[in-house]
Amino acid sequence: MDIATLYYFTYFDHQFREANSEKEFLMRTGIGYDVHRLVAGRKLVLGGTEIPNEKGLLGHSDADVLIHAVCDALLGAAGLGDIGLHFPDTDPKYKDISSLTLLTQISDMVRGKGFSIRNIDTIIFAEAPKIGPYRKSMKQNLAVALNISPACVNVKATTTEGLGVIGEGEGIGAMCVVLIE
Numbered sequence: 001m002d003i004a005t006l007y008y009f010t011y012f013d014h015q016f017r018e019a020n021s022e023k024e025f026l027m028r029t030g031i032g033y034d035v036h037r038l039v040a041g042r043k044l045v046l047g048g049t050e051i052p053n054e055k056g057l058l059g060h061s062d063a064d065v066l067i068h069a070v071c072d073a074l075l076g077a078a079g080l081g082d083i084g085l086h087f088p089d090t091d092p093k094y095k096d097i098s099s100l101t102l103l104t105q106i107s108d109m110v111r112g113k114g115f116s117i118r119n120i121d122t123i124i125f126a127e128a129p130k131i132g133p134y135r136k137s138m139k140q141n142l143a144v145a146l147n148i149s150p151a152c153v154n155v156k157a158t159t160t161e162g163l164g165v166i167g168e169g170e171g172i173g174a175m176c177v178v179l180i181e
């Protein structure tokens with residue numbers, strides 16, 4: 001290839017990329033992380049499932065820490081900021097709201113930008129209670145809110161071996177990674 005032809009292709013490749021910059025990266029990933037404090041007198045809701053427990057998570061909404069991590073991962077992948085930007089905790093509209101409602105709205109926003117949600121993987125960090133018996137129900141709730149198959153949703157749980165604020169039972173944390181296309 002001579003230099004003029006090389007220049008020609010380089011120039012048009014650049015023009016093409018400029019015009020298609022939004023679509024240039026077909027797959028995008030996002031990460032979400034959240035922690036809430038455990039207090040007496042609140043319901044414990046994780047992944048949209050109510051779990052019998054002495055204490056529940058403190059927050060403006062239902063404080064569903066797992067769903068908040070999923071929301072932030074999705075917003076991050078789509079380049080849409082974070083959950084606090086869209087649903088400020090100073091707005092009385094969101095007081096005690098089910099976080100599943102927020103997740104459904106965020107899933108619609110992500111689809112509205114032309115993306116489809118491929119899979120999500122999550123971890124709950126909690127010393128107690130045991131998550132195992134509720135895992136299937138959480139997976140189902142997340143899959144319905146995201147309008148994807150439960151096979152594309154994974155929910156894991158781990159303790160922190162008694163270490164730190166989570167290990168001492170003062171709070172519950174969650175992380176999520178998502179792939180959109």
Ligand SMILES: [Zn+2]
Binds near residue numbers: 036059063065
């Ligand atoms: Zn939160």
